[in-house]
Amino acid sequence: MERDTTICNHSGQPCNINDEMNLLFDISQTLIRSQDVSSTLSPILKMVCTHLNSDSSFLAILNRQRSQIVVGESYGLSPAQESKGKFKVGEGVIGRVVELARPVVIENLGDSKFFSNKMNQLTNRGANDTFICVPIFQEEQVVGTLSTTMSFSPKNNYESEKRLLSIIGTMLVQAVKTKRTQMEEIEKLRAENLGLKQTSSKAKNFSSIIGNSSKMKDVFNQVSLVAKTQSTVLIRGESGIGKEMIADSIHFSSDRAEKPFIKVNCSAIPEALIESELFGHERGAFTGADSRRKGRFELADGGTIFLDEIGDLPMSTQVKLLRVIQERTFERLGGTETLKTDVRFVCATNRNLEELMNTGEFREDLFYRINVFPLFIPALRERKNDIPLLVDHFIQKYNKQNNASIHRITQRAMDRLMMYSWPGNVRELENTIERACIMAHDNVIHSYSLPTTLQIEENIGEHKKDGLEETISSIEKQVIQKALTENKGSIRRTSEQLKISERKLGLRLSKYNIKASDYKNKKNTPI
């Protein structure tokens, strides 16, 4: 019949258009029926091999961050062959297909100078193998390749196979996209895990948490007591005080240290996404959920989950979290299967949960569930004797980071650090030292390398008795003198730096009886 005209001859075997239509129909059905599109890839590759009578078939996926093409799924390749399937863009046949964005057919594979045989795909037929590789596009960008190895037939020009693979590649775009996201997520988790493992030994003996004040010693004692238990811990304290570091120590000192440690910043995840992040979702649970995804509770199974900023969790999610804490069970969004998780909870907040309960923004029952072992980290201003040690620690840290050798901080600078009230706590202190390290030109941190906020605070302390007007004038005079010194007496540059007009600056100079020319050769002195 006309319709059944032979259009291809894979391995010299006749093939009709109905076979191709059937293959494409089967592939589309497999894709439609599946809950998780990425799990369809292996059976589809098998169908391709059966239809083309080929030995192996595989998908390689382009990793966007690394510009590396990695075999993501295969049929007919051993795990060892698959693991060798990593190519740079431009490397070997696969790398060239990605680079050129064009299909490639290599007949007589053994003779090709482009074919690296990195994955040992050459069969016993050797030179009698043919390799076909086509690019897979998404919005005109190559996202991966689909390849197959089959026996060489001199009668075949492989045009129909190339065309068929290109059509199948187009059908698989969504699955490739999902697989790529999964591969990138796994890579990210591996990297995070590696980072955590590298810090784990330090965290175990708290050596990265600095503090020898009695208040911090008390915190360390409590941490070492509670870490060994399975109890839920609620870490409280102002922002930048080290709550996350304490959570790290609890996990890495516990018997779950080798198991996953999953962190969730409840305030950083948009309200619409928080539940799918925590509980995961099934395919089709909401628009955009094109595959099943595990949530953080599933990922944390056997380990610890750290719920940072728990005070910012929406009320609707609080109810569901309560159930997980009470029963350790939950369902994925859009799913009916009840899943169990063996997870230890560590929570943190800088918000006043008691106040939030009064205003109806935080559930009381949840509060009592998480407040099993409350741990308060005192603000830095309440343990100022930790400051010198922290300063030392951060100088060493930034010396290492910047390959510098700052070895001293002047007494005056240290006095300023001790007088300041540190509303941003240790994070603010760390930022201050990092900046001062960059500004230290003679390997010494001077008081003038510190931000003006610290300097003004000290001056305010000194001038409190003078009254408001006099204090402001005194500070204004000092700021102008400092700017004049830095700008070697130049009125134009000084006014630019202070963001006032030259006329205004002139008025201030006469008010304070300052002569700009006196500052031409003045050394930079602290205000």
Ligand SMILES: Nc1ncnc2c1ncn2[C@@H]1O[C@H](COP(=O)(O)OP(=O)(O)OP(=O)(O)O)[C@@H](O)[C@H]1O
């Ligand atoms: N005792 C400490 N020793 C060394 N570094 C510390 C200490 N406390 C805090 N830091 C540093 O201060 C910064 C802030 O710490 P962390 O993120 O743990 O604070 P946090 O209380 O969780 O803050 P937030 O409430 O804003 O999330 C980090 O860079 C951390 O390394």
